[in-house]
Structure formats: structure tokens, C-alpha cells
Amino acid sequence: MTEQTLARLQEQQQQYRQRIEALQRDLTREYPADSGEQAQERENDEVMEALLLEAREGLRQTESALQRLQDGSYGLCSGCGEKIAAARLEAMPDALMCIDCASRAEPG
Missing domain, CATH: 1.10.287 (Helix Hairpins)
Structure with missing residues (x-):
């Protein structure tokens, strides 16, 4: 990979x-x-x-x-330190956070 x-x-x-x-x-x-x-x-x-x-x-x-x-x-989430899902990295190779941390970090 x-x-x-x-x-x-x-x-x-x-x-x-x-x-x-x-x-x-x-x-x-x-x-x-x-x-x-x-x-x-x-x-x-x-x-x-x-x-x-x-x-x-x-x-x-x-x-x-x-x-x-x-x-x-x-591939490690900057929020929680866990691995970012491979599918997320496939879709967004520059992803900084896992989907859970990213959704919590979004304003709104």
C-alpha cells in the first residue's frame, strides 16, 4: 500500500x-x-x-x-490515534482523521 x-x-x-x-x-x-x-x-x-x-x-x-x-x-488518526479505515484513505489519501473524529470536528 x-x-x-x-x-x-x-x-x-x-x-x-x-x-x-x-x-x-x-x-x-x-x-x-x-x-x-x-x-x-x-x-x-x-x-x-x-x-x-x-x-x-x-x-x-x-x-x-x-x-x-x-x-x-x-493512516493514524490525529484525533484518536487509531488507524484510519483503508476505504477512507482510498477515497481521501490525505485524510488526517478517521471518519468518527472528522465528523465530530465538523462545525455544525
Whole structure:
């Protein structure tokens, strides 16, 4: 499982990096001279900035999972210390908590 997990996390890391790079490139482009088009582009920038924040957080979580894999704590819940279910790790390879701890930690 470790080699397969490592490969999945590295692929996920690369995808986040590419997404961040593309979003940053789009956010630094020139605006059209037309004020109507410029207003629309600026609205789009707000959406792209939100996507950029989301991608950065995903990258941070993925890199944290890679660090846990390296130090041997991968797959252990940060809340209770028990093993995280394999199915959860399959669905979310960067999961930090077991489903029980994650559901208790959610606001609401």
C-alpha cells in the first residue's frame, strides 16, 4: 500500500501545483481596455482567487500526508490515534482523521 499511496499522493501534489500555476498565470494577465469586459474579468478573478486558495489548501494537505507517510504516522488518526479505515484513505489519501473524529470536528 505504501508505494501505491506514495504514487497517488505525488500525483495529487503535481496536479495541485499545476492548478496553482495556471490560476496564478491567469490572475496576472492583462485586462481588456473595454470597461464592460474589464468588469467581467474582475468578477472572474474573484472566482479564480477562491479556486487558488482551495488549491493551495489541497496542496498543503497533500504535502502533510506525504510527510506523515515519510515519518510513519500516515493512516493514524490525529484525533484518536487509531488507524484510519483503508476505504477512507482510498477515497481521501490525505485524510488526517478517521471518519468518527472528522465528523465530530465538523462545525455544525
